[in-house]
Amino acid sequence: MRDVLQTEELEIPEGVAVEIKSRVIKVTGPRGTLTKNVRHVDMDIRVLKTKKSNKVTLAVWQGGRKHVACLRTIRSLINNMVIGVTKGFLYKMRAVYAHFPINAIIQDSGHAIEIRNFLGEKTVRHVKMLDGVNISESKAQKDELILEGNDIENVSQSAASIQGACRVRNKDIRKFLDGIYVSDRTTIVHE
Numbered sequence: 001m002r003d004v005l006q007t008e009e010l011e012i013p014e015g016v017a018v019e020i021k022s023r024v025i026k027v028t029g030p031r032g033t034l035t036k037n038v039r040h041v042d043m044d045i046r047v048l049k050t051k052k053s054n055k056v057t058l059a060v061w062q063g064g065r066k067h068v069a070c071l072r073t074i075r076s077l078i079n080n081m082v083i084g085v086t087k088g089f090l091y092k093m094r095a096v097y098a099h100f101p102i103n104a105i106i107q108d109s110g111h112a113i114e115i116r117n118f119l120g121e122k123t124v125r126h127v128k129m130l131d132g133v134n135i136s137e138s139k140a141q142k143d144e145l146i147l148e149g150n151d152i153e154n155v156s157q158s159a160a161s162i163q164g165a166c167r168v169r170n171k172d173i174r175k176f177l178d179g180i181y182v183s184d185r186t187t188i189v190h191e
Contacts, residue, residue: 002062008071012047012054016082020045020056025078029085032132032150036077041070084150088188091159095143097178102166104145104180110134113145118166119178125165130154145180148188156185 012018019026023039038045044059056078058071083089095102100120107114108128113135115125129135129147133154138144145162149155159182166179 002064003060003068004062006060006063006068006071008058008075010056010058010075010078010082012056012082013086016054016086018047018054018056018078018082020047025081027078027081027085029082031085031088034081034084034151036081038074038077041074042067043070043074045074080152083187084152086189088148088150089152089155090184090186090188091147091155091182092138092184092186093145093147093159093162093180094141094183095145095180098176100178102143102178102180104137104143106135106137106145110136113162115162115165115180119168119176127158127161127165129158133158144183 016027016029019028023037023041023045025036025038025045027034042060044057044061046057048055048057058074060068060071095104100117102118103116105114105116106112110129111134112126112128115127118125131154132151133147133149135158136146136148138146147155147159162180163182168176168178
């Protein structure tokens with residue numbers, strides 16, 4: 001069954017500017033600027049500016065169930081961009097090993113990582129961070145990596161690439177639990 005009109009709204013906090021031109025969303029805040037192209041989704045996206053607050057309204061006309069589901073998705077995307085340019089995203093990863101200590105070396109001034117001695121293997125694994133993602137070693141915790149950035153997609157994909165580089169192959173993964181795993185997802189700026 002098709003709905004005539006379905007809408008979603010998102011409040012924009014002060015200090016954040018949202019520009020929308022032909023379904024290309026540009027969000028600017030104190031931490032920088034993020035741009036996202038959502039031309040593949042057919043919907044009305046408007047910025048309503050009032051004296052009190054700014055709002056982004058999303059509308060789908062004559063949409064089926066899957067089409068209406070895109071409303072909340074795009075709303076969440078814009079919300080994540082707003083959080084990114086105000087607070088930023090921080091992922092913590094821990095190296096887990098039973099016997100051979102995993103040696104993670106940060107290279108290229110925090111834009112790449114080299115993983116050595118995973119399960120005692122001689123192969124060296126290289127993982128490059130995506131745009132705007134910085135990796136560092138934790139000062140407080142041993143074997144902990146910290147990924148920081150404004151774009152949640154790039155930060156989480158960089159974390160997934162590190163985890164994927166340390167997959168155990170040709171062994172029972174229930175027994176061999178070695179790897180580098182995400183332990184915490186939070187924002188850089190805490191309120």
